[in-house]
Amino acid sequence: MFDLKKKEVINICDCKKLGFVGDVEFNPENGCITHLIVPGPGCLCGIFGREKEYIIPFKDVCQIGDDIILVEVKKLKDIEKPCKCD
Template identity: 70%
Template sequence: MRICDLKQKEVINVKDCRRLGFVGDVDFDIQTGKITAIIVPGPGCIWGFLGREKEYVIPFCDICQIGDDIILVELKEKKEKE
């Protein structure tokens, strides 16, 4: 799977069935090449043009399943970066 494939998937929190948005970016470990987290822009953010309110930084270990259209995550608490 490529990073551009991840960006086309919607992220949904399985705890409250809330739609978080689409993957905007990924963090990865340079030494191992493994993805460490996915980043989902918060509401009202479109590629950073309309302001950068909040974004969800979701560790890879919190991803439950990656499907054809969606990514299911289990957020125990809000993990936002301001």
């Protein structure tokens, strides 16, 4: 099994670096990965907080290489999830 957390995620639609995989979601019934979770840039209201994270459906993954994961996301707003900075 390969380690996804060491791979950088890049959107092929705009060549934007989204970050590194922080976690994955999977379907417990069949064990298949459903989403990649990529923490976004740091939050201004806390040193360790995050302003947002990207929840990328695994169907949008185009290719997994040795160092990077290429995804095709046409609208980043569709995969952004706000984080709470408390």
